[in-house]
Amino acid sequence: MQQPNKLSPFFENLNFERDDNTMVINFGPQHPSAHGQLRLVLELDGEQVVKAYPDIGYLHRGIEKMAENMTYNEFLPTTDRLDYIASTSNNYAYALAVEKLLGIEAPRRAQVIRTMLLELNRVISHLFFIATHALDVGAMSVFLYAFREREFAMDLMEDYCGARLTHSSVRIGGVPLDIPSGWMAQIRKFCDNVDYELEHTYNALLEENRIWKMRLEDVGVISPEDAMSWGCSGPMLRGSGIAYDIRKEEPYELYSELDFDIPIADTNDSYGRYRLYMEEMKQSTRMIRQLILMYDETEPQLMAHAPQYISAPKEEIMTQNYALMQHFVLVTQGMRPPKGEVYVPTESPKGELGFYIKSEGEPYAYRLKCRAPSFFHTGLLQEILVGTYIADVVTIIGSTNIVFGEVDR
Amino acid sequence: MRKYTPKDNVQGKAYYTDRYHVVPSVPTFDVATDEVFSKHLAAIEAVVEVKSAKIMLGQMIVEINHEDNFKAIETLKNECDYAILSEMSAVDYLAKDGNFEVFYQLHNLKDVKRMRLVMRIEQGLAVESVVPLYKSANFAEREMFDMFGIVSNNHPFMKRILMPDDWEGYPLLKTYPLHGDEFASWYEVDKIFGKDAREAIGPEIRDQAQIDRYDTKRFSRVGYEVPFGADISEGETETPIEYSKTLLVDYTKKSGKQLDKRK
Incomplete structure (x- = not known):
């Protein structure tokens, strides 16, 4: 009998040699196409998968536990580490949940900036998807081109907030x-650039590419019933013919005022799903314009005026006594939202990213649950x-577009 | 006298609370104020006992008995078009009243409505799995078991999901410390080398700033470099630092190397 809990390796395939002709292989946790730390245990009959078991948790950092031990503002940079491809969408989903709980609304300019950053992040994330998905399937050049554009987008993020991946660019x-x-x-130029490249580079490289179509068409078919039952959201849900976009159906921020289509x-x-991502990028640049x-x-004005919860602008803190006192209390003790619970869904690039926050009136969240789209999309794999x-x-x-920062949390 | 620290909730707490601080509540509304929700509520009330129902921040929250969860969710799915189970998990209230609160976050695509079905369950009791209704509960219930130890009956694969299979303790309980318990701190040592090796290896150093002056395997002093693992308990000799001339860049010169070309 093998002892799998010692350093000696555990050979699953001893069974394969003994019993029948199915072979068990470990796909990952270190596999370039696993998009992170996904260990997929596959039982193969020849080349066909008989059974698949996604084993996750290799990137588990206990972010929900950390949320219970951090004040609301302290926790915000931690949300960067969920979906690290598009950090702002996590920051925003969290900030929006807390704002709903507090009953405050960001000023108009902040809303414009936030929506713009969200869409810019969507472009970043979708470019990353196209790049890595094409790379997995074997189209190397798309990866290089898409990362070039993504680099420009990250430069824009860097110019705005100083960070390229972990932005923390949205505050409560x-x-x-x-x-x-x-x-x-610059962002206008970037939008023109992306639109041009989408049409002339990615589209030209992939859309009618024979290999690309052979590899993708009729692969990974998810019926609408399955998509709903498995809790799919975002492009995975719309890729199954269900026209549901939280930006359109339950508009938040400025999406009710923007003119955009849901492909x-x-x-x-x-x-x-690939075509959906391409179209969504075009819609994003349209919204940014x-x-x-x-x-x-x-x-x-950039921050909401709610002295009980949010510090005053810096110049007021430096000049006015009461603003300084408020700021001191908010920094040392943290804000205390009212008692209650909230679940706020947002449409992140991956799907429905929602934060459930249970507040008991303390500066620490009593319970925070992050509803990560990738977690449920990973479940679907089995x-x-x-x-x-x-x-x-x-x-x-590749086409489920999972990111392990948010699967394992 | 030593300060009393409660053992049943070891999570972060406010270090100071004003004596006269009154905790406000998020306003709640009666379900009758929303037409669609009251219809859905009536559908649940027809099959199970509803303990309380309210609307908070635009979403209906319905509390039921924990034995009725499957029946209630079946009704919500089949009669009220709640096609998606967005999320389900638990909240630990063991320190307060010895219960868990399990919630199911349901989503109705047709009417664009979201509701939360909550139920209180005592520690040690199991909930009925809703995997036959929503496959998304497969992972979610496993996560709940992993984090709180709440078992779902009739789940196809009730096993830990994020933590290792042989883990002890449930990390999201309020009694579980943020930095892990005794088991967690020795987990790798026990697993790889066995419990006997604990003494030889010693506890994990959690202090990131800790420096062992005499450990030449992991630390070295600038200007006092010694061979790897050398014994320096008797002191070490000074080694003069030789900087490479080619790597030094004179930043005082105007025509010096511009690091950021983009600007």
Whole structure:
């Protein structure tokens, strides 16, 4: 008998040699196509998957536990580490949940900036998806081109908040910084650039590419019923023909004022989902263009005025006694939201990212649950991988667009 | 006298609370104020006993008995179009009243409504699994078991999900310290080398700033470099630092190397 809990390795395939002809293989946890620390235990009959078991938890850092031991503002930078491809969407989802609990609303300019950052992050995340998905499937050049554009987008994020991956660029009650000078012109240029590249590079490289279509079409088919039952959201849900986008149906921030379309794909397969991502990027740049115009009509206030919960602007803290006292209390003790519970869903690039916060009126959240879209999309793998071939496993994992920062939390 | 620290909740606590601090509450509304929700509530009331129902921040919260969870959710799914189980988990109230609060966050795509079904359950009792209704509960219930130790009956694969299979203790309980308990601190040592090796290896150093002056395997002093693992209990000799001339950049010069070309 083997002893799997010593350092000696555990050979699952001893059974394969003895009993029947199914082979158990470990896909990951260190596999370039596993998009992080995914250990997928696959039982193979020849090249066909008989059973798939996603084993997660290799990146578990106990973020929900940390939330119970941090004040609300302290916890915000931790949310960066959930979906680290598009950090701002996590910061925003958390900030919005706390704001709902507090009953405050960010000022108009902050809303414009936030929405713009959210869409910029969506482009970053979708570019990353196209890049890595194409790389997994075997189209190396798309990866290089898409990362070039993503680099420009991250430069924009860096110019705004100083960070490229872990932004923390949204605060509870608004945003900390105004747009730097010249940024609007740059983001406009970036939007033009992305639109051009989408049409002339990615589209030209992939859309009618024979290999790409052969690898993606009718692979990873998820029926609408399954998609709903497995709790799919975002592009995974819309890729199964269900037109549901939280930005449209339950609008938050400025999405009710923006003019954009919700693309859906009714082929239910990976190719439909890929086209969805491409179309969503176009919609994002379209929204950013509208937001640039909206920005000029706003007042310069960046943080909500709620002295009980949110510190006053810096110049007031430095000049006024009461503002300084409030700031001192809020920094040392933390804000105390009213007693209650809230679940706020937002449409992150991956799907429905929601924060459930239970507050008992203390400066620490009594319970915080992060509803991460990737977690449920990983659960789906155990069903859709069964019956597919080993070569398609990579395609399917790629097209679910899971990020392990938020699967394991 | 030593300050009393409660053992049943070892999570972060406010270090100071004003004597006259009154905790406000988020306003709640009667379910009758919302037409769609009252219809859904009536559907649940027809099959199970509802302990309380309210609307908080736009979402209905319905409390039921924990034995009725499957029946209630079945009704919500089949009659009220709650097609998606967005999330389910628990909240630890063991320190307060010896209960867990289990919640199911349901989502109705058709009417664009979200509701939360909550139920109180005592420690040690199991809930009925809702995997036959929503497959998303498969992972969510496993996570709840992993984090709180609440077992779901009739779950196809009730096993830990995020923590290792042989883990002891449930990390999201209020009694579980943030930095882990005794078991957690010795987990790797016990697993790899066995319990006997605890003494030889010693406890994990949690202080990130700790420096062992005489440990030449992990630390070295600038200007006093010695061979790896050398014994320096008798003191070490000074080694003069030789800087490479080629790597030094003179930043005082105007025409010096511009580091950030982008600007």
